[in-house]
Amino acid sequence: MPRSFLTALAGILAALLIGAGVMLAQGYNPAATYAALFEFSLGDVDSLATTLKNAIPLILTGLSASVAFASGPVNLGQPGQLLFGALLATLGGLYLPLPAPLLIPSLLALAMLGGALWAGLAALLRRAFDMSEFIVTLMLNSIADLFTFWAITGPLADPDAFSPMTPAIQPAGWLPEWGEFSSALLVLALAAAGIWFVFQRWTAGYEWRLTGQNALFARLGGCNISRNFVAVMLTTGALAGLAGGLVVMAGPHRFLKGLGANYAWDGVMIAVVANNSLPGTLLYGLFFSALQTGALGMELITAVPSEFIQVLQAVIVLVVVASRGRLSEWLDVWAARRRARVKPLAPAPD
Amino acid sequence: MTVAQRPAAPSRATGLIELRHITKVFPPNTLALDDVSVTFQPGEIHALVGENGAGKSTLMKVLYGLEAATAGEVRLGGRPVRFRGPGDAIARGLGMVHQEILLVDEYTVWENVVLGAEPVAGPLGQLNTTLALRAVQAKIAAFGLDLDPAARAGDLSVAARQKVEILKLLYRDVSVLILDEPTAVLAPQEVPQLFAELRRLRAGGQTILFISHHLDEVLTLCDQVTVLRRGRHVATRAAAGLGKPELARLMVGRDVVFTSRRSPHPPGGVVFSADALTVRAPSAGGRAAGRERLRDVSLSVRAGEIVGVAGVEGNGQFELVGALMGLLPAAAGRVRVNGRDLTHASILERRRHLAFVAQDRGRMGASLAAPIRDNAIMTHHRLNPALTAWRGWLLRPAAVGRFVDELRERYAVTMRAAGAPFRSLSGGNQQKVILGRELLLDRPFILLDQPTRGLDVGSTEYVHDQILQLRARDRAVLLVSADLEELFRLADRIAVMHRGRIVADLPTDETTLAAVGYLMLEGRPAAG
Numbered sequence: 018m019p020r021s022f023l024t025a026l027a028g029i030l031a032a033l034l035i036g037a038g039v040m041l042a043q044g045y046n047p048a049a050t051y052a053a054l055f056e057f058s059l060g061d062v063d064s065l066a067t068t069l070k071n072a073i074p075l076i077l078t079g080l081s082a083s084v085a086f087a088s089g090p091v092n093l094g095q096p097g098q099l100l101f102g103a104l105l106a107t108l109g110g111l112y113l114p115l116p117a118p119l120l121i122p123s124l125l126a127l128a129m130l131g132g133a134l135w136a137g138l139a140a141l142l143r144r145a146f147d148m149s150e151f152i153v154t155l156m157l158n159s160i161a162d163l164f165t166f167w168a169i170t171g172p173l174a175d176p177d178a179f180s181p182m183t184p185a186i187q188p189a190g191w192l193p194e195w196g197e198f199s200s201a202l203l204v205l206a207l208a209a210a211g212i213w214f215v216f217q218r219w220t221a222g223y224e225w226r227l228t229g230q231n232a233l234f235a236r237l238g239g240c241n242i243s244r245n246f247v248a249v250m251l252t253t254g255a256l257a258g259l260a261g262g263l264v265v266m267a268g269p270h271r272f273l274k275g276l277g278a279n280y281a282w283d284g285v286m287i288a289v290v291a292n293n294s295l296p297g298t299l300l301y302g303l304f305f306s307a308l309q310t311g312a313l314g315m316e317l318i319t320a321v322p323s324e325f326i327q328v329l330q331a332v333i334v335l336v337v338v339a340s341r342g343r344l345s346e347w348l349d350v351w352a353a354r355r356r357a358r359v360k361p362l363a364p365a366p367d
Numbered sequence: 368m369t370v371a372q373r374p375a376a377p378s379r380a381t382g383l384i385e386l387r388h389i390t391k392v393f394p395p396n397t398l399a400l401d402d403v404s405v406t407f408q409p410g411e412i413h414a415l416v417g418e419n420g421a422g423k424s425t426l427m428k429v430l431y432g433l434e435a436a437t438a439g440e441v442r443l444g445g446r447p448v449r450f451r452g453p454g455d456a457i458a459r460g461l462g463m464v465h466q467e468i469l470l471v472d473e474y475t476v477w478e479n480v481v482l483g484a485e486p487v488a489g490p491l492g493q494l495n496t497t498l499a500l501r502a503v504q505a506k507i508a509a510f511g512l513d514l515d516p517a518a519r520a521g522d523l524s525v526a527a528r529q530k531v532e533i534l535k536l537l538y539r540d541v542s543v544l545i546l547d548e549p550t551a552v553l554a555p556q557e558v559p560q561l562f563a564e565l566r567r568l569r570a571g572g573q574t575i576l577f578i579s580h581h582l583d584e585v586l587t588l589c590d591q592v593t594v595l596r597r598g599r600h601v602a603t604r605a606a607a608g609l610g611k612p613e614l615a616r617l618m619v620g621r622d623v624v625f626t627s628r629r630s631p632h633p634p635g636g637v638v639f640s641a642d643a644l645t646v647r648a649p650s651a652g653g654r655a656a657g658r659e660r661l662r663d664v665s666l667s668v669r670a671g672e673i674v675g676v677a678g679v680e681g682n683g684q685f686e687l688v689g690a691l692m693g694l695l696p697a698a699a700g701r702v703r704v705n706g707r708d709l710t711h712a713s714i715l716e717r718r719r720h721l722a723f724v725a726q727d728r729g730r731m732g733a734s735l736a737a738p739i740r741d742n743a744i745m746t747h748h749r750l751n752p753a754l755t756a757w758r759g760w761l762l763r764p765a766a767v768g769r770f771v772d773e774l775r776e777r778y779a780v781t782m783r784a785a786g787a788p789f790r791s792l793s794g795g796n797q798q799k800v801i802l803g804r805e806l807l808l809d810r811p812f813i814l815l816d817q818p819t820r821g822l823d824v825g826s827t828e829y830v831h832d833q834i835l836q837l838r839a840r841d842r843a844v845l846l847v848s849a850d851l852e853e854l855f856r857l858a859d860r861i862a863v864m865h866r867g868r869i870v871a872d873l874p875t876d877e878t879t880l881a882a883v884g885y886l887m888l889e890g891r892p893a894a895g
Contacts, residue, residue, distance in 0.1 A: 218761050220748055227741060231734035237692060237725065238745035239715035350437075353392045 021297065024344045025290075028337030029304075035336065036329045040321065050321050057314020058307035066197035068303070068310040070267065073205045074099070074277055076302030077260035078284025079291065080212055081132075085253040087216075087293040088225035089232060090246055094139060094154030095257040095281035097161030098132035102258025103265045104165050105131030107173070107272040110186025110265070117189040124190050125204065125262055132258015133251045135161060140250035144243065150250065169272050181274040192267040201267040208259060213295055215252070225249055257281060286330075290337050305330060382409060382444025384430070384543065384574070389439035391425055391598075399425045401598040402439070407591075409542070412565060412575040414585040414606070417595035417618055421823075423578045426595065427545050430576075431463045432456045462536030463545035466552065468528045472521030476531050477503040479520050480538050506537050511567045513560075525679065526557040530564070543574040550584055554679050555851060555884040562588050582611050582618075594618055618824065629835065629857060635670030638843035639721075639812045644700035646686040661686040662867045664700070668812065668843040673834065675858030675875070676847040679887050683867035684847050688725075688816045691845075693717050704812045718746050722805035726817035726847075728794070732801045735790035739782055742789045743771045743804050750808065770807075778803035779829075795826030802833060813837055816847045831857060851880055865890035 037047035058068045078095040085092035106128040113123060139153040166181065175184040192200045215222040224245050228235040236242050264277050287305060291297030312326035384407040391400040400422045407413050415423040428434040430441055432450025440447050443459060450456045453463065470479045481499045488495040503516045514530055523531070529549060536544060546565075550558050565575055565588065579585050585592055586606055594601040594617040602617050646661035661683045668674045678684055689695035691702060693714040702710045704720040725731035733742045744767055747754055754766050771785045778799045782792055789797065802818065815834065819827040834857055837844050848854050854861055855875060863871040863886040870890045873883070885893040 218764070220755055220760055220762055223741065223744075223748055223762060227734055227737060227745065230737050231730070233731055234734050234745070236714060237694070237723065237731055239718045239749050241713075241715065350392050353398055 020345065020348065021292065021294065021341070023348070024341040025297070025300075025337060027344060028340050029333055031340065032329065032333040032336040035332050036325075039328060039332075040325070045319065045321050050315055050319050050325075053315040053318050054308065054311035054326075056311070057317075058311030062197050064310065064314070066199070068307045069202055070199045071310050072303050072306035073199075073201050073267070074260040074264050074280035075283050075287060075306050076205060076299055077208060077263070078257050078281045079287035079298040079302050080209065080284075080295070081253040081256035081260070082285045082288035083291060083293040083295065083298045084212060084216070084225075084256065085249060086229070086288055088229040088245070088249045090140075090249050090253070091149075091151040092136060092139070092154050092250060092253045093151060093285060094136055094157050094161075094254070095260075095284050096277075097154070097158040098135045098254045098257035099261035099264075099277050099281045100161045100165045101131035101135040101261070102128035102255075103131070103261030103272055103276055104168060105258070106190075106262035106265050107183050107186060110190035110270075111173070111184065113190075115189065120187065120189045121192065121266070124186075124266055125259065128258045128262020128265075129255035130258065132254040132256065132261065134254070135258070136250045136254025137247070140247045143250075144247065165272070166274065169274060173272070175271070182269075183272045185269075185271045186265065188270075190266060191270055192263070199267045201263045204259070204263060208256065209295070209299060212256070216295070221245060221248060257284070260284070283330075286334055290334050292341070383407070383442070384409075385442040385445075386426065386430060387440050387442060389426065389429055389436050389441075391422075391429060391434060392437045393425075399598050400429070400436070403595065403598070403600045404439075405593050405600060405603060407543075407574060407576060409574050410569065410572060411590040412569055412577055412588055413591045413593065414577045414579055414589035415593050415595065416579055416582070416585055416614070417601075421595040421618075422598040423595055424547055427463065427547065427576060427578060430456075431461060431545060433463075457536070457539050457541060460540065460542045461545065462539065462541035462543065464529065464532045464536065464547065464549060466547050466549075468525070468532055468552070470520040470528055470531055472519070474520055475516065476514055476518050476520060476523070476534070477516040479531055480506075480516075480535050482535075484539055503534070503538060506534060510534075510537060510564070510571050512564060524557075525552050526554075526561065529553070529561070533564075533568075537568075537573075542572065543576065544568065545576045545578075547578045549577070550579065550581065552680065554888050555880065556888055558584070582614050586611060586614065615824065629673075629838075629859075632671050632838060634672040634859070635841055637667050638670050638705055639845060640667040640701075640703050641665060641687075641691070642701045642703075644687070644690055644702060645698045646690045646695050647698045660867045661690060664864075664867075664869050666845070666862055666869065666872070668845050670811070670843055671838055671841040672860070673838050673844040673846055673858045675854035675861040676845065676864060677851060677854055677861050677883055677887055678849075678864035680849055682864045682887075684816070684864055686867065687864070688814065688847060691717075691721075691814055692723055715749060718750060718808070718810075720810060721812040721814055722808045722810040724798075724802055724805050724813075724815045724818045726820050728797050728801060728821075729790075733789050733797060736788055738786045739789050739792065739800060740767060740771050740785040743774050743785070743800055745804065746808060747804070774800065774803040774807060777807075778833075795822055795829070798822055798826060798830060802830060806833065806837070810842075812843045812845070814845050814847075817849060818846070819848075819850065819853060827853075851883060854883075855880060863887055 040047045040050055057064050059065055078099060081095050082092065106124045109124045109127040113120060115123060135157060139150045139157060142148040142153050143150050169183050170181045173183045175182050194200070216226060224235060224240040228240055228242060228245055232242060260280060261277060265272060283305060287298055287301045291301045308326050308330060312323040315321055316323040386403060386405045389400050389403045393399050403422065403426060415426065417423050425434060429436045432452050432455050442448065448459060471482065474482070477500050480503045486495045486498040486502060487493060500516060507514050507516060512530055512534060514527060514534065520528065520531060529552065533544065549561060553561060569575060577589060586609060589606045591603060592606050592609060592614065593603040596618065642665050644661060644664045664687060666674065676684060676687065686695060690697050693712065697710050701708060707720060709717050709720060729735050744754060747770065748762065749759065754763060754770060755761060756763050768785065774780065775782065780796050780799045780803065782796060792800065805813065819830050822830065834844060834846065846854065846858055858875050861873055861875055861878065861883055862869050863883055865887065871886050871892065882893060
C-alpha cells in the first residue's frame with residue numbers, strides 16, 4: 018500500500034510537470050492554471066461538495082470495473098449498465114406510489130437491478146454459448162444507449178420538454194441534500210464498505226480474488242468458477258447501475274439525454290490506473306473528479322480551455338500505468354541492495 | 368551408424384571464458400548471484416551444480432546475454448564482452464540449450480536446424496535445399512550424432528529432439544554449448560547416449576557447460592565441477608577424485624542421507640481405485656492424438672500404501688491426474704475413493720475425499736501474487752468449518768490467522784508474514800505451504816504429482832519424510848513422478864505408463880531401476 022501510494026504520487030507529479038510543459042508551450046501560465054484548478058475543486062466547501070458529488074459515479078463505475086477485473090471477468094459494460102440502472106430508477110420514481118423512506122431504497126434497489134440485469138445478460142450468453150463477455154458487454158453498451166434514447170423520446174418522453182428527457186421523478190424519490198453535501202455520498206460509502214466486506218470477509222469474495230489471480234488454482238481448490246463468474250457480473254453490473262440511479266436521484270431528478278455520458282468510461286480508466294485496488298479506486302475517483310470539477314472554474318479565470326483537463330487525465334493515466342512497474346522494480350532493487358549490504362549471508366529465495 | 372571421428376575445429380574459438388564478480392539482483396529483493404567469479408577452460412566439460420535457487424541457471428543466462436548482470440563482467444579470451452541477447456552470444460560462439468525444446472514439429476530435422484540461418488541462392492534469395500541439407504549432414508557427421516536429417520521433428524523422441532537443439536547450435540558454429548539440465552527430460556536409458564555424444568563434442572573441441580542436479584551425472588561426465596550455493600561460488604574442483612558425499616556436502620552444506628527409510632508396513636483395504644479409466648483429450652496441434660489419451664487405466668491404492676506412477680513425461684500422467692481431479696472428463700471407467708464413486712463428481716466433492724499436490728506450483732498449486740495466507744486456506748475455506756462463520760458464508764480472520772500459524776509450525780515454513788506474496792517464499796517453503804495445506808485436509812487418499820519437482824535436496828528430503836509419514840498413518844498415496852530414484856525410495860508398487868496405458872504394475876522390491884526404465888521407454892519388459 019505505501020509502495021503503490023509512492024509510485025502513484027510520483028506518476029501524478031510527473032504528469033503534472035508534463036502538463037505544465039504543454040501549457041508553457043502554448044503560452045499559458047501553469048502555476049496560475051493549477052492554482053485555479055485547485056481553488057475551484059477543493060478551495061472552499063462549495064467546491065468540495067461539488068467535487069465529492071461528481072466523484073460518486075466515477076467511483077462507483079470504477080469499483081465496478083475494479084471488482085470485475087480483479088476477479089477475472091472483463092466487464093466493460095459499465096456505460097450500458099449505468100444507463101439501465103438510471104432507466105429503472107427513473108421508472109420507479111415516476112410510477113411507484115411510495116413515501117420517501119420506502120421509495121428511496123426501492124429506487125436504489127431498482128437501479129442496481131437494472132445494471133445487474135444488463136450485465137447478467139452478458140453472463141448468460143457466456144454460460145450458454147461461451148460468448149466472450151469482453152465483446153458482449155461492449156456491444157450491449159450501444160444497445161443500452163439506443164434503447165434508453167428510444168425510451169426517453171418515446172414512451173417516457175416529457176411532452177413539455179424541448180430536448181429528449183423524461184418528466185421529473187416524484188420528489189419523494191429525490192435524495193436529500195445535507196447542507197452543501199448530497200446524501201448520495203452516504204450511499205457511495207455504504208457501497209464501498211460493502212465491496213470491501215465482500216472481498217475481505219465473504220467466502221465467495223475470497224474465491225473471486227483468487228480466481229482473478231489464478232483461475233486454474235482456484236478451480237482445483239474447489240471454487241465454483243462458473244457460479245462465481247455470474248455472481249461477479251451481477252455484482253459489478255449492480256454497482257454501475259447504482260451509479261446511474263444516483264445520478265438521476267441526486268441530480269436532475271430525471272433521465273436526460275446523454276446522462277452520465279463519460280462517467281462509466283472514466284470509471285474503467287480509474288480502475289486501470291488504480292490497478293484494481295479498492296483504496297486506489299476511491300482516491301483516483303476523487304482526484305479525477307477534482308480535475309473535472311476544477312476545470313470549469315479554471316476556464317473561467319484563465320484562458321486555458323477546459324478540454325486541457327482531458328489531456329492532463331490522459332497523461333496521468335499513461336505516466337502512472339507506464340511507470341509504476343519500472344518504479345516498483347527500482348524500489349525493489351534498492352531494497353535488495355540494502356538488504357544485501359546489511360545481511361550479506363541472507364539466503365536468496367529460490 | 369558409424370561415423371568417422373574427425374575432430375571438427377570450431378570456427379570461432381572463444382578461448383578462456385571468465386565470469387568476474389558477477390552480481391545479479393532480481394526484484395523483489397532476491398540476490399540471485401552474489402559476486403560469483405568462475406573461469407571455464409576451452410575444451411572441457413564443466414558442470415555447474417547446486418540446489419535450486421543456487422543461481423546456476425541465472426549465471427548461465429548472464430553469460431548467454433539473457434539476463435543483464437547487476438554488476439561484474441564477462442570476458443572471452445581476456446577481452447570484456449557485453450551481450451545484449453542470445454544473438455550476440457551465438458555470434459561470438461556461445462550457444463545455450465534450454466530445458467524446453469522448441470522445434471517446429473512439421474519440419475524435418477534439417478529444416479529445423481537451418482531455420483533462421485538458411486543458406487540462400489538465386490535472385491529472390493530462395494532456400495538452397497541441397498546446400499542446407501549437405502551442411503546439416505556435414506555437421507552430423509563431424510560430431511558423430513545419431514540423427515536422421517530427413518526425419519520429421521514431431522516424430523522424434525525427446526532425446527533426439529534435444530540432439531536437434533544441440534545441432535542447431537553446432538550449425539551456427541558455436542564452440543561453447545550451455546546445457547540447462549539436459550537429462551531432466553530423458554529416460555534413464557537415454558542418458559548414457561547423450562553423455563557419449565557430449566564426450567564426442569568435447570573431442571571435437573567444444574566447451575560444454577553442463578547444469579545439473581544429479582551428482583552421478585556430474586561425476587561420470589564432467590572434467591570440472593563448480594558448486595554454487597545460495598548465489599555464491601562455493602568451489603571449483605576437478606571431478607576426478609571428488610566423491611559423491613563430498614559433492615553433496617558442498618552443494619547443501621551438510622550431509623544428505625541417500626538411503627530409503629521405507630520400513631515394512633502391511634497395507635490395509637483398498638482406498639482408491641480407478642477401473643478402466645479412459646480419457647479423450649481434445650487433440651491439439653500436430654501431435655499424435657493416441658499419445659494424448661488415457662486408455663483403460665486400472666489402478667488401486669490401499670491404506671498405508673504408496674503406489675508410484677512412472678513414465679516418461681507425456682505418456683498419460685497429465686491426463687490421469689486431470690481425470691482424477693475432475694479437470695478432464697472421463698470418457699469411460701470409474702474412479703472410487705472408499706467405495707464412493709467420484710468419476711463425475713464436482714471438484715469440491717472430490718476434495719472431500721482426496722488431497723492433491725500439483726506438479727506446477729505457480730500454475731496449479733498456488734497463486735504466486737496472492738498473499739501466503741490466501742494460498743494456505745484454499746479448499747479449507749469451503750471444507751474446514753473452523754475457518755468460517757454463518758454457514759460458511761463468512762471467513763473468520765482470527766481463525767484463518769491461527770490456521771496459518773498452525774501450518775507454519777507443523778510444516779516448518781520459514782516466512783516473514785502471512786500477508787506477504789506467495790512468490791516471496793523460496794521454492795522449498797512454497798511446497799511446504801502447499802503440502803501442509805493439503806495434508807491438513809486429512810483425507811484418506813492423497814494424489815501427489817511430482818511433489819519434489821524443482822526442489823533442492825533438503826526440501827526433497829522433507830517432502831519424502833512427509834510422504835512416508837502418510838504411509839505410516841495408513842493413508843493411500845498415489846505418487847506420480849518422473850524421478851525413478853524417488854519412486855524406488857518411496858513406492859511400495861510402481862505402475863509404469865506408456866502411451867496412455869499402464870504397461871506394468873510391479874512391487875518395487877521385485878524390480879529394478881533398469882527394468883522400469885526399459886518399460887517406460889519400450890512399453891514392454893526387456894527380453895530375457
